[in-house]
Amino acid sequence: MIILGIESSCDDTSVALLDCSSKGFFVLKEITASQIEIHKKYGGVVPEVAGRMHAEKIVPLIEEVLKNQPKPDSIVVSSGPGLITGLIVGVESARTLSYSLDIPLVSVNHLEGHIHSVEIGEGGLSAGRQEIKYPALALIASGGHTELVLMKKQGKYQVLGKTRDDAAGECFDKVAKLLDLPYPGGPQISKLGKNGNSKAIDLPRPMLVRRKSEWVCNESKGGLNRDNFDFSFSGLKTACLYYLQKNPLCNKTIPDCHPELDSGSFSQGNTKKDSDFRQNDSCVNKNDFCASFEQAVTDVLVKKTIKAALKHKPKTVILGGGVSANKKLRVTLEKEIQTNLENTKLLLPNPKYSMDNASMIAVAGYYKAKKKKFTKWNKIDANPNWEL
Ligand code: KG4
Ligand code: ZN
Numbered sequence: 570m571i572i573l574g575i576e577s578s579c580d581d582t583s584v585a586l587l588d589c590s591s592k593g594f595f596v597l598k599e600i601t602a603s604q605i606e607i608h609k610k611y612g613g614v615v616p617e618v619a620g621r622m623h624a625e626k627i628v629p630l631i632e633e634v635l636k637n638q639p640k641p642d643s644i645v646v647s648s649g650p651g652l653i654t655g656l657i658v659g660v661e662s663a664r665t666l667s668y669s670l671d672i673p674l675v676s677v678n679h680l681e682g683h684i685h686s687v688e689i690g691e692g693g694l695s696a697g698r699q700e701i702k703y704p705a706l707a708l709i710a711s712g713g714h715t716e717l718v719l720m721k722k723q724g725k726y727q728v729l730g731k732t733r734d735d736a737a738g739e740c741f742d743k744v745a746k747l748l749d750l751p752y753p754g755g756p757q758i759s760k761l762g763k764n765g766n767s768k769a770i771d772l773p774r775p776m777l778v779r780r781k782s783e784w785v786c787n788e789s790k791g792g793l794n795r796d797n798f799d800f801s802f803s804g805l806k807t808a809c810l811y812y813l814q815k816n817p818l819c820n821k822t823i824p825d826c827h828p829e830l831d832s833g834s835f836s837q838g839n840t841k842k843d844s845d846f847r848q849n850d851s852c853v854n855k856n857d858f859c860a861s862f863e864q865a866v867t868d869v870l871v872k873k874t875i876k877a878a879l880k881h882k883p884k885t886v887i888l889g890g891g892v893s894a895n896k897k898l899r900v901t902l903e904k905e906i907q908t909n910l911e912n913t914k915l916l917l918p919n920p921k922y923s924m925d926n927a928s929m930i931a932v933a934g935y936y937k938a939k940k941k942k943f944t945k946w947n948k949i950d951a952n953p954n955w956e957l
Contacts, residue, residue, distance in 0.1 A: 575663050649954065704882070724940075756774070767860040
C-alpha cells in the first residue's frame, strides 16, 4: 500500500511517501523542512511564525515528494495534538488532496506516529524492521509530551501516566536556555554532558524518592511522589535555576581541575575568573551541570518505565519522541530492561526518526488504512488537544 504522510504539528514541515505492507515499511521519499534556524532567534517555537512557514513549504514539499512516484492509496495526516497554526496547514492540505485526487484520508494522533517510529528499519528500509509485539508499553518523551502508554493490542491505547506540568523535552529546552545554549536544548545539553561528571550536582528527581543513596519510585499511597506513573519536570527546572543563581559556573577550561575538557565550552556571563578556580578541584562547569541534569531526567524516565513494565509485563517496550534521541536515556533504559525484564524487548527508533517526521505518521496510518478506518475529507478537523 502506497501511503503519503503529512506532519506539521510543531516546527517541522514533513512529507513522506512509503510503501507499506505486512513485510515492513519502505520509505520511498521523505522531505522535511526544519524551522529550527528561524525559531532559534526567539529561544523557542513561535506559533504564528511556525504556521506561516508551514503554509509556505507544504505545497512545494508535497509536489516534490510525489514527483515521478506512484499515486498514493491513502493520505495520512497528523491532525493533533500540537500547535493549531501548524496542524491546520497539514489538515487543510490533506483534505484538499483527498478531495481533488479522490484518495481516502486517514487522521492519526501525532503520538501514535512516535510510537510507530520504531518500526521504520535502518535507513528507512524495510530490511531490519523491528516489529512491535503486544502487549506493548511506550514511553513517549518529546517537547510537548511525556506519557507512558500501554497497548494491549495494536490501536488500543491506555495512558498510564503523563506529565503534570512540563514535558521532558521542554525541560531540556528551558534548562538549556538558563545555560545560554541555543534551541532546541536537548541535543546541546547531551553534547556537553558527554564530557561531564553526572554526580557533580545533586539535583532532585521529581516523583521519585531517595532511599539511602538510590532514587526509587515511591510505593506509598500518599504524598506528591505517590505510587503512580505520572511525571513532573517543572520543579527540576526551578531547582536548576536556583542552583545556577547561587553557583555561577566557571566560564573557561581550567586545566588544573579539568584537563580533559576543551576550552570555550563554559557558561558565559558569570562573574568568577579563571584564577578563582585554578586551585579549586571542586569547581562546577557547564559539562558537569549538563551531565547531572541529563542524569536526573534519565533516572525519572527510566525508573517509572521499568515500574510500569514490571507491573504490566509487556512483550515490547517502545521509546519514542524527540528525547528518544538522547544516548544516555537509550543506553540506561536498555540496560535496565535487560536486568529487570527477561522477556521484554526494547525498540528504539532510528535516531533519524526520533524527531518529528512524516514517515512515522504514514506508518501509524497504515494500520488504520488496512482496517479502512478513513475520515471523509469534509469531516476531518485539526485538534490541538487530541489525547490518545
Ligand atoms: O518529538 P519532537 O521532535 O517534537 C515534539 O513533538 O515536541 O521533540 C523535540 C524535543 C525538543 O524538546 C528537543 O530538545 C528534544 O526533543 N530532544 C532531545 C534530544 N534531541 C531532541 N532531548 C534530549 N536529548 C536529545 N539528544
Ligand atoms: Zn513529536
